[in-house]
Amino acid sequence: MSYTPHGCHLIAGEKITTDTQFSSAPATGQAFEFSAGTPELVAQACVAAHKAFAGFAATTREARAVLLETIADEIDARGDAITEIGSAETGLPEGRLVGERGRTTGQLRLFATHIRNGDYLDRRHDEALPERQPLPRPDLRMMQRPIGPVAVFGASNFPLAFSVAGGDTAAALAAGCPVVVKGHGAHPGTGEIVADAITAAVKACGMDAGIFSLVQGGSRAVGEALVTDPRIKAVGFTGSLGGGRALFNLCAARPEPIPFFGELGSVNPMFVLPEAAANRGEKLGADWAGSLTMGVGQFCTNPGIALVVEGSDADQFVTAAKAGLEAVSAQTMLTDGMAEAYRNGARRVAEGAGVKSLLTTSCEGRDAAPYLFEVSAADWLADEVLAEEVFGPLGLVIRVKDAAQMLEIAESFKGQLTATLQMDDGDIDLARDLLPILERMAGRVLANGFPTGVEVCDTMVHGGPYPASTNFGATSVGTLSIRRFLRPVCYQNLPEALLPKDLLSV
Template sequence: MTSIKMPTALIQGKQLIGADSSATNAQTFVATHSGTGALLDPPFHEANAEEIDLAMTLASESANIFANTSFETRAKLLEAIADGLMDAGEALLDRCHAETALPMTRLIGERARTVNQTRLFAEMIREGSWVEAKVDHGDADRTPAAKPDVRSMLISIGPVVVFGASNFPLAISVAGTDTTTAFAAGCPVVCKAHPAHPGTCEMIGNIIRDAIKAVGLPPGIFSLLQGRSHEVGHALVEHPATAAVAFTGSLAGGRALFDTANRRRNPIPVYAEMGSINPVFVLPGAIEERSEQIAQAFIGSLTMGVGQFCTNPGLILIPTGDQGDQLTQSIAEHAAAAAPGTMLHSGIHDAFNEGVARIKQTDGVQMLSQASGPSDQACCSIAVTDVATLQREHSLLEEIFGPCSTIVRYDNASEMLEVAQALEGQLTATLHGSDNELSEHQPLIEALQQKVGRLIFNGFPTGIEVCHAMVHGGPYPATSDAHFTSIGPAAIKRFTRPLCFQDFPNDQLPPELQDSNPRGIMRMVDGVFTRDQ
């Protein structure tokens, strides 16, 4: 197989452990060019047990120092990482394109998202109210018992192990939300590089190391370990220094790490985002108003990024009848015209083909449309079935990662409600209809509220706005913990815990809890939110 030599000044194929590099394991693997299958230099050394232990030990030793650094220092670290991502220029994008087959326009946009969200997290940490400070003053004269002075705030939990996502090599990987919110919380990070884009990971790892050095923080707060085997990941989760885990990937992978974490002598949280079919419910009024627009936007959402988004709409419910027939036909036509695309790596492509083949073989399901294209590219596929078949064939409710979706024709509101109630946890659900129809379908909306993390009206789930109110999560199996989001500033809460101080002298309290409120943050004081002293 052909080997492509790319500039390796920033890529050595070694572990980045604190300020040092290591390659003590003779076992190596190579990345492949997603477009051609050619091997990419250099070979990457698999992390061994000693390297894993060293990375976690350094993280543990630096944890208290990092937790007690000022918010300003942490904000400067994040800003230095953002600057470094931009300064890396085309070299980073070229390597990322070679390893993922993602087009340059997509990568430029994803880099901008990564930089912008990192700066947003810096603003949040600098402002300080994220600590959720609460002050309840004591009352020595209260009877029959005096009231103690009680104050609490969020603090960092310790070293976090981050697993990068395959489909967002910049925004949800080494310098993605998991790493940057952990840093914002004051938690050291040991990142497991994704084996499908290890060169991209190492380049970003070096950017982070340079930022840490520039700000003057301990180098042990960050390490990057390579590994294609599952053993590396499980060893990181099992290590006694690990305080939490962040993972984005498949249900099987996330559940395996979750189970490993819960077998530990001291179980730790695993915040795993694992997948979703993101159902779309089309009400009759929406078809009357904009049938063609819905069809076009649906296929655009389904095929965006070759369907390789966790918010990919894998199920759409359309009413029976002439207007529903017209929408169904229009979706099929747009699907047939959709351009095929190269997927992130061969493993994802093989799994996609297996999923499409499974649907084809399901009784009661008809393949309505399947675009044609080269065998090494994924083509948009649309199947159609009815509610009875969906209820009987539970495999139709399983995610197929790629541009494939199933149309379910329903007869009435009761059937829509039955489908909603049968769903497992999802990241999103979408409703298309008129404003008046929403009030007519309250049982459906109430059912979906119990199933999803984000409920969308007259839109589509792909494209996540990184903002304070965003919730990218949902009930199991969409995620392992529906209490948190993995996108947006609120993701910092995953890597914190509340700490309470009772009857402490004022000058011994953290600034966020002192009476004078020297940082001017928003606090709850005796039950009232205020920035006052």
């Protein structure tokens, strides 16, 4: 490998080492040593972010847009090195990493365009009415303002798009909030290169170096120190339900509770309606198998559960899905721990009452191969464990008796990122009955598609009711995600000399 990591933390523009080291665990190639994070280092980064906040919040939208574009340029300039070490660390193929880098730089540039437009500020002005009776009205102006330093936790399954310079970081910097990132131990070298790119961009733009820091690895105490530091005002997190809930509880228990925007888990149910199953059940089964195994099933929008009305059409769907999954060989997962959790999840499903194994595989180490199970609606409703996410290429088919039972199952789901309707024209009445349930269940409702693959744009919602996310009113993808790191401030009778410049034209 041509790129050799320096193994340092990046704290307000400075490379810093710590006494404790940890080794990377690459899927292929050489392991490297990295300095491990400490609570003391977290405090240093948070102090720098706090000191930088007032000045960064006062920068113009144009200055922050240029910063975001410069970060994107610096990442692209390191593209080959990112792909090289990213592939070694994660086992992801070159094409996937190149595409993910494009998504990462694309969302940075999208936010630059978004803040230049200015609509996100939601500026309002109620002019003074001094003659109004019985009481005059003061001059009132309102706009969104940045909330303060933001903590971001790098995600395991997206080493670029949901990590050091991912959507949370892009949204926070766009809003005018300094960022302290806790890098993920699964890909520290990848995180380091991206952090170097951000640091170079901050310097090139003449910004305060305190607006960005990366703390690598470390024990659970490092994450706990980050979310409980009094200078941190919000947290962005993508990860496991258990780890996310623990951090959420810490945020809520602080003397000053802060918002925790966590994306935690989802099984993303797919409802195969009767006419669609009759007309194209075979194709739907094959396509579902493709979506289940995309990226070794390591997508938070992986459609792990399919519901279909029992009968010959369901048989056709299941047969095609099984054939599609059988054709997929074992693939490398992102970490050894993730592969072991996947196998444990498959065993948990297989042991469920009434569960029938349709495709079982043997996979060891870091590899994962597909599993397929089916269960009756009655048995599924009786076992809450079957509704828990299994992160990987595992599918569970729920056979329902009729449309009424499909509605009953839909009502039983907890919060989800997505819910999908596979439907034809003759299914419109059932779809109409399902839609209000799915709207309450999920942040994104699809028709005749698959949820894997999340468009980064103005309209995207990547979030949903708990446990899909900890804040159902937020999204972690798309330009609306900037609203997580803003709060409205009303200015009453302030002279124009004191008003933010963005309010003067309103």
